[in-house]
Amino acid sequence: MTTTITTSNTTPETATAKTLADRVRPTVLALFRAVVSFLFLCHGLMGFGLFGGIDNAGGAVPFGQWPGYWASLIEVVGAIFVFAGFFTRISATVLSGVMAYAYFTVHAPEGLLPLHNMGEPAALYAWVFLAIAVVGPGAASLDGLRKK
Secondary structure (H helix, E strand, O other), X not given: OOOOOOOOOOOHHHHHHHHHHHHHHHHHHHHHHHHHHXXXXXXXXXXXXXXXXXXXXXXXOOOOOOOHHHHHHHHHHHHHXXXXXXXHHHHHHHHHHHHHXXXXXXXHHHOOOHXXXXXXXXXXXXXXXXXXXXXOOOOOOHHHHHHO
């Protein structure tokens, strides 16, 4: 629930700008959710050998191998759920955890900073999906239809 506070110093232009921001916020969140989840879907599909495969070497994670195969499967399913806005908060929380796990088990042992250990995408996705889990799906989501 958003409350707009108007003071004597507020001009009509400022009040209009706040109203415009409130009106476009759900659409911007939905677009952000769609773009991030599409990019993450591509990331997950790399584990199955698509889009250059693992490390762009063309290979796929062997079927059932822990944790790579299962991480790729969770990434693909989770990205589809977030894209559709279906159980968005739960899916985004799971994806945030998957990427935090990937950062700390794969990247962090290689060096202290994400710039040095090639962990920037994992760290960014972990925080982006955490943000989506907190703010919600925005407009045009199946969660919105479910609630009606």
